[in-house]
Amino acid sequence: MFEIIPPDARNARNGIELKETQNMPKTKINDPSIYQKIPKILRSKKVLLALAIVIIFAFIGTRGGADMGKIKTAQVEQKNIASEIVTAGKISSQSESTIHPAVNGKVVWVPVKEGDFVKKGQAIASLDKEKYEIALRQTEQDVVALDAELEKLYDGRRNKTSIESYDEKIERTALEAAKNKAYDEWLEAKRNLKDTVITSPFAGTVIEVNVHPGEEIFYTTAIAKIADIENLNFTAELDDTDVGQIKEGQKTIVTLDAFPDEEILSQVESVSFVSNVTSSGSDVFEVKFNLEQEEDYRIGMNGESRIIIQEKEDVLAVSVEAIFDENFVHVKTNGEFVKREVEKGIESDSEVEIVSGLSKDETVVIAGLEEIGKKTHFFKILSIFVK
Known part of the structure; x- marks a missing residue:
């Protein structure tokens, strides 16, 4: 609920507040007693200006130096490298074949499925034979007819002496x-007709079946894929710049x-x-590695x-991140970072062998190299005048 204050009461209240305010002691800003408390030396405008310059100079001069938090170090270690x-690559079979038909036709029979083991020469699909049987009979009749004509010709000339x-x-x-042409057509x-039955070229496991009865297939159709899953390889591709280093x-x-987590x-x-x-136009060479079959x-x-x-x-090694300018490192000695030349040996993806220039357990910089040698603004300014 709201309290309604009559005008007279409101004025009375304000009057009390005004009296209280008027009775409060006043503090003078320019009270001479406060000024007298400041040391006499600091009352000089020149001194105050000089002090301000010193503070500003100290603030700016200490900026721009090395950020020590970014500098990381590691010890020189003795290890294998x-x-x-x-x-990159993938597992492949030592014997693998994609089966294509030798003739076109309609699929009438597919007796295998993925995962089935097949022997060499075993049927994996069959095509409709009718048109090929008709072609075989026709070519056979052509051969017989031409053979008869030749026999008739030969008989008519056997008794001729000219x-x-x-x-x-x-x-x-x-x-x-x-006749020879007809014979060749008969052989074809x-x-x-024989090729209407598609067989496996070797013993292996069916890893793909791509056709079904009733489909019309052509020479380019991949009917199935057979692989020897007992003898596997890991197959990878190498750039031509690396292949010269590879040997059997x-x-x-x-x-x-x-x-x-398993290293093979x-x-x-x-x-x-x-x-x-490759699709990007690079030349690569295929490299195969033996791989013992696991289930x-x-x-x-x-x-x-x-x-x-x-x-x-058992060689000395440091992180590759410690090396800069090809063969230099920064060594931390007595709190300072000293540039030192080293002789490198073999190198892995993450570490490099140190042949000479470092000792075991010395500390080298591995991160924040750009921070080393940074000067504060004070020293940068000073270096302009002092050369």
């Missing part, structure tokens, strides 16, 4: 050529994306002699291979 080439005339030779060779029709038998560590010991099995051109491995699994080019044991 390996120079590696890392490349030399075969030019016209007779033309007639005979024409019939012989026609016979082969086409080199130790390799393979890691699969499906099993990131392998070795280079083969390097292709002919390059392939969980599947063709097409992705991963990476680390090919060991060179490895050394």
Whole structure:
């Protein structure tokens, strides 16, 4: 609820407040007693100006130096180190084939499914044979008819004692050529009929089936894919700049994306002699690594291979981030950072061997190199006048 205050009461209240305010003691800003408390030396305008300049100069002069929080260090360690080439790849079979039909036709039979084991020569699909059987009968009849004509020609000339005339030779060779052509067509029709049954080229496992009964297929149709899943490779591609360092038998560590914590010991099995051109136009060479079959491995699994080019044991090593200007490091000595030249050895992705220039347990800078040597604004200004 609101309280309604009569005008007289309001004025009375204000009057009380005004009286209280008027009765409060007044403080003078320019009271001489306060001024007298300030030391005499600080009352000078020149001194105050000089003091302000000093404060400003100190503030600005101390800015711009090294940010020590960004500088990270690490000790020189003695460890094993390996120079590696890392490349991506995937599991493939040592024997793998995509099956295409040799003839066109309608699929009438597919007796296999994915995961089935097939023997060499086992049927995996069959096409409608009718038109190929008709073609075989027709070509066979053509061969018989032409053979009969040739026999008739030969019989008519057996008792002749004269030399075969030019016209007779033309007639005979024409019939012989026609018979040979008909015979070749019969052989082709016979082969086409046989090719209506598609078979596996080797013993292996069906890993893909791409057709079904009733489909019309052509020479380009991939009917199925057969692979030997008992003998697997890890296959990768290397740039032509790296392939010169690769040799058969080199130790390799393979890691699969499906099993990131498992390192598979392998070795280079083969390097292709002919390059392939990638979609980006780069030349790459296919490298295969042997891979012992495990129950969980599947063709097409992705991963990476680390090919060991060179490895050394018990050598001094530092992080590659410690190296700058090709062969220099910053060593922390007595709280200061000293630039030092080193001789490098082999190098991995993360570490580099130090042949000379450092000792074990010395401390080197691995981050914040750009902060070392930074001067404050004071020293920058000073260096202008002092050279």
